Amino acid sequence: MDRATVQRVAKVARLRLSEEELERYAQDLEEILNSFDVLDQAPSRDSFSFNPVPIDDVTREDEVGCDIDPEKLIGPMDTYDGYVRGPKLS
Amino acid sequence: MKGYSPQALLRLNERYSIFCQLIEGDALPDHRFTFSAKDNLCTTEFQARAGSRILEGYRPPFDATPVHRMRQEGGLLIGKTNMDEFGFGTFSTNSAFGVPRNPFDEERACGGSSGGAAAAACLIPGHVSLGVSTGGSIACPASFCGVVGLTPTYGRVSRYGLIDYGNSLDKVGLLSRTVKDLSHFLPVISGPDPKDPTSCVQPPLDLNHSREGPLALPTECLEGLAPAVKEALLRALDKLSVHLGVEVHEISMPSLRFAMPAYYVIATTEASTNLARYCGMRFGVPEREYHQHFNDYFSGVRSEQFGDEAKRRILLGTFCRMVGFRNKYYLKALGVRDLVLEEYKKVLADHSFIVSPTMPFLPPRFDEISKMRPIEMYRADFLTIPPNLTGLPHISVPCGYEGGLPIGLQLVAPHWEEGGLIKTAEVWERHFHYHFPEVSP
Numbered sequence: 219m220d221r222a223t224v225q226r227v228a229k230v231a232r233l234r235l236s237e238e239e240l241e242r243y244a245q246d247l248e249e250i251l252n253s254f255d256v257l258d259q260a261p262s263r264d265s266f267s268f269n270p271v272p273i274d275d276v277t278r279e280d281e282v283g284c285d286i287d288p289e290k291l292i293g294p295m296d297t298y299d300g301y302v303r304g305p306k307l308s
Numbered sequence: 309m310k311g312y313s314p315q316a317l318l319r320l321n322e323r324y325s326i327f328c329q330l331i332e333g334d335a336l337p338d339h340r341f342t343f344s345a346k347d348n349l350c351t352t353e354f355q356a357r358a359g360s361r362i363l364e365g366y367r368p369p370f371d372a373t374p375v376h377r378m379r380q381e382g383g384l385l386i387g388k389t390n391m392d393e394f395g396f397g398t399f400s401t402n403s404a405f406g407v408p409r410n411p412f413d414e415e416r417a418c419g420g421s422s423g424g425a426a427a428a429a430c431l432i433p434g435h436v437s438l439g440v441s442t443g444g445s446i447a448c449p450a451s452f453c454g455v456v457g458l459t460p461t462y463g464r465v466s467r468y469g470l471i472d473y474g475n476s477l478d479k480v481g482l483l484s485r486t487v488k489d490l491s492h493f494l495p496v497i498s499g500p501d502p503k504d505p506t507s508c509v510q511p512p513l514d515l516n517h518s519r520e521g522p523l524a525l526p527t528e529c530l531e532g533l534a535p536a537v538k539e540a541l542l543r544a545l546d547k548l549s550v551h552l553g554v555e556v557h558e559i560s561m562p563s564l565r566f567a568m569p570a571y572y573v574i575a576t577t578e579a580s581t582n583l584a585r586y587c588g589m590r591f592g593v594p595e596r597e598y599h600q601h602f603n604d605y606f607s608g609v610r611s612e613q614f615g616d617e618a619k620r621r622i623l624l625g626t627f628c629r630m631v632g633f634r635n636k637y638y639l640k641a642l643g644v645r646d647l648v649l650e651e652y653k654k655v656l657a658d659h660s661f662i663v664s665p666t667m668p669f670l671p672p673r674f675d676e677i678s679k680m681r682p683i684e685m686y687r688a689d690f691l692t693i694p695p696n697l698t699g700l701p702h703i704s705v706p707c708g709y710e711g712g713l714p715i716g717l718q719l720v721a722p723h724w725e726e727g728g729l730i731k732t733a734e735v736w737e738r739h740f741h742y743h744f745p746e747v748s749p
Contacts, residue, residue: 224623231580231626232587232597232603233619234611243623249683250624254569254637269476269506270462270649270699271723276505290369296594304589305598305605 219247312336312432313340317386320747324414326427326456327387328405329354337458340382343493344428345438347388347405349480350469351375354385358471359393359403359421363611373504374480374497381496383436389424393615394579395442395473397421398685399677400449401432402617407674411453411745412713416671419449422483426453429483431747434495437483440592442473443571444692446481447704451666454743455704456733457483458490461723463510463697466501474578475549477571477696485744487705487733491515494726511724519660519721519728522555523548525653528564529664529691537665540708540715544740551739557659563651566644572686573628573641574697580625583618586610634729649698656722659691661732664691666704666716695720703729706742713742 224244226249235243297304312320314333321327328347336342345351348358350368357363375385391669400423401407408423410416411430418427423441426449429437439446441459450457458481465480472478480497482490495515495601500508525545530538588595588609595609614622628637655662668691677685695702707717710712717736721729 219628222629226624227627227630231605231622232584232610232629233614234607235619239619243620246620246682247624247627249681250572250686251627252688253683254573257566257569257573257637257640257644259568260563260566260640260647262640263646266639266642266646268642270645270697271506272509273463273506274509276502276508278502286369293369294537294592295590296367296596299677302589303577303594303596303598305602307602 219244219251320431324409324427324431325390325406326408326412326424326431328357328359328390328403328424330387331385336386337384339384340472341384341434342386342432342437343378343383343436343438344387344389345375345385346422346425346440347391348440348471348473349375349438350471351385351388356386357405358395359391359405360613360615360618362415362586362610365593366591368469368625370469373466373501375469377497378438378493387552389422389428389437391424392421393618394471394583395421395440395445396579396617396621398448398688399672400424401674402615402679404615410671411747413671415673416713417452417674417677419452419667419671421445423449425483426450426455426457429453429455429485430744433485434489435484436489438497439481439483440470441479441481441696442477442575443681443696446483447666447692447702447716447718448689450483450704451714452671452716455483455485456487456490457481457601457694457704458494458726458729459702460494460498460726461510461701463506464513464701464724464726465497466507467503468501468503472582474575476578478576479696479699487659487703487730487737491730491734492521494730499749505517513726515727515730517725517727518731519725521658521660522557523661523663524557524655524659525663526559526560526561526564527630528561532668533665534669536670536710537668537715540710541665541717543706544717547739548736552735556663559655560654561651563644563648564694566691567648567697568687570644570648571693571697572624573637574645576625577629577638578625580615580622580629583622609726619683645697648694650719652698652700653722662720666691669698670710670713670715691718699723701726701729703733705733705736707740709743
């Protein structure tokens, strides 16, 4: 994988990489992806599962409940006047 | 845990770096037994950081279901065990909060990613550790630390309160010195949990069910083994064959060669989406530089706080699911998982278990690990990945010692047949003496 591709992937993944990291990850990912080429020899399939065991849709009664106090959930976050603080959107 | 005070645990931890957080106080409260939880399981009285700086300071307001169930059984949680960041590693060397040292040789690794869990199980008699496996993170450290490690079927144990690595791969399991402890505690942590739908399809756990028939030994699992590991395996198979009357059939499982790449594609793809939530707002320490554009803010926090292997796997997973590569990697890997599972089912229709060593080499020294390339580390998991990829239950038991270092044997069973694994491991334990390092509390 070339540096430009790593840079593009890092941007999508919200990672800012140094020059040294770009160089190193480009080499690492090239080696790793080359070893994945063996997958091309595996037979292709029209269908596949997302889990190794069948998972049924499990539903429960739609009842109002409160497992965890919202105050406790919001506790670790930086809040002001009941709102969670965050960076600018634009 | 006779003889262990919080102070003794602290001393033990100073030497072996087992725990990233440990119970405090003058004496341990009354308890029926002690247990520990891997740092990626949420508990109310400790931080849950999953070995990552990006979760520094995060203290969950709830217990993970397996932790909750162990407490209900009368267990005392004594600490959170060190691990590779988010489970990303084979040696527990990718942790922000301490690298556990092997109880048999402090210059060597415990294995990963549940390295602290395995060391705790080895060093503290009667202790049971909650571990988590995505691609071998229970079996590998169990092998390197000379303990028994049981990875249940995917969905057997609720994942509620587990910090996700790969949703279709993560499994909570147990490590201890003996299989007897595992047979006691597996029913405790197993069973449906409405908070995790993947746990709600399981049949009842039947520990009385044993499996008969010959063992299958795939020739693919004999490639590239260290001589000492191969010799220990053959001696163990000889013991099983001669003394216990178990036949061993050498077979071929050609699909196993696809398991490693398929696993890393699926695991990193799932991880790259799971880790998107860590952006310096909801968990961990916020950066508070809110004047920045959100893209710069999120990128800054993530770039500073994620470790090297976490970044590598996020990049790999993001790439594998990008437009233009999704079919080649992610969708192909999902199909390969089905293919490998079909081959397993076919072999297990005629055999009781599939047997192999757990790891291809002895616990490596830290200086050896520092010279390994990432792809070499990924390849080291080639024996533990296939059952993990396919969600099959497996157990690692000590089967030999070389130069004082333990070697593990892995047995793989069909889905939901943990009972058979435990029964066979019990028989094995009656005929093979385990060694443990003597460490005074």
